[in-house]
Amino acid sequence: xxxxxxxxxxxxxxxxxxxxxxxxxxxxxxxxxxxxxxxxxxxxxxxxxxxxxxxxxxxxxxxxxxxxxxxxxxxxxxxxxxxxxxxxxxxxxxxxxxxxxxxxxxxxxxxxxxxxxxxxxxxxxxxxxxxxxxxxxxxxxxxxxxxxxxxxxxxxxxxxxxxxxxxxxx
Numbered sequence: 508x509x510x511x512x513x514x515x516x517x518x519x520x521x522x523x524x525x526x527x528x529x530x531x532x533x534x535x536x537x538x539x540x541x542x543x544x545x546x547x548x549x550x551x552x553x554x555x556x557x558x559x560x561x562x563x564x565x566x567x568x569x570x571x572x573x574x575x576x577x578x579x580x581x582x583x584x585x586x587x588x589x590x591x592x593x594x595x596x597x598x599x600x601x602x603x604x605x606x607x608x609x610x611x612x613x614x615x616x617x618x619x620x621x622x623x624x625x626x627x628x629x630x631x632x633x634x635x636x637x638x639x640x641x642x643x644x645x646x647x648x649x650x651x652x653x654x655x656x657x658x659x660x661x662x663x664x665x666x667x668x669x670x671x672x673x674x675x676x677x
Contacts, residue, residue: 532571536665541579548661549584550576551654554593556669561593562608564669570611573619585619586657590626590650597625598639609641616643626650 540547552569554561569587576583595601602609615621624647625640637646647653654664 532568532670534568534572534665534667536663537572537575540663541575546580546583547663549586549657549663551586551588551657551662551664553650553654553664553666554587554589555591555650555666556593557591558593558669559596560605561591561669562596562605562612565593565667566605566608566611566615568667568670569621570615573615573621584662586622586624586662587615588624588626588647588650588654588657590629594625594629594650595633595635597623597641597644598635599641600639602641613643624650624653626653 537550540550552572554565556565558564569585573585576585589597596605597609597612612623616623622645623643624645627637627646627648629650630637630639630646640646658664
């Protein structure tokens with residue numbers, strides 16, 4: 508193989524590698540933040556879903572959106588508030604059905620300092636005690652009130668929804 512072919516081959520490999528590092532998820536509100544030069548104090552992602560496997564798509568989405576935000580704003584704070592039926596997927600008794608997603612969430616909370624909250628009021632309606640949740644979860648008195656607390660601190664609220672092209676692989 509000649510030198511010019513070798514250079515073209517290496518360029519092609521670099522192009523392929525860089526395309527695998529590109530974002531997997533897009534969110535119009537995150538995109539607005541990325542296009543702006545006004546760094547918010549933080550972002551609070553809100554989940555209120557009825558999908559029985561929400562965290563299979565939400566955990567990788569949150570991780571990917573976090574990476575995008577941190578590239579532009581390294582000091583941005585990120586929180587997640589779950590106050591729909593998906594919050595019950597974070598119960599100790601239910602995490603085995605989404606182990607890969609829970610592992611992503613554990614990494615986000617334990618290594619990336621992302622706060623993960625669920626709604627205590629919603630839990631109480633179903634007789635669920637706060638100690639029923641996995642250790643990485645903070646049970647807030649109220650999910651909507653927790654979101655408002657973050658907004659009052661200068662966080663931008665962003666609702667997350669299942670992508671149209673999502674197909675479960677776990």
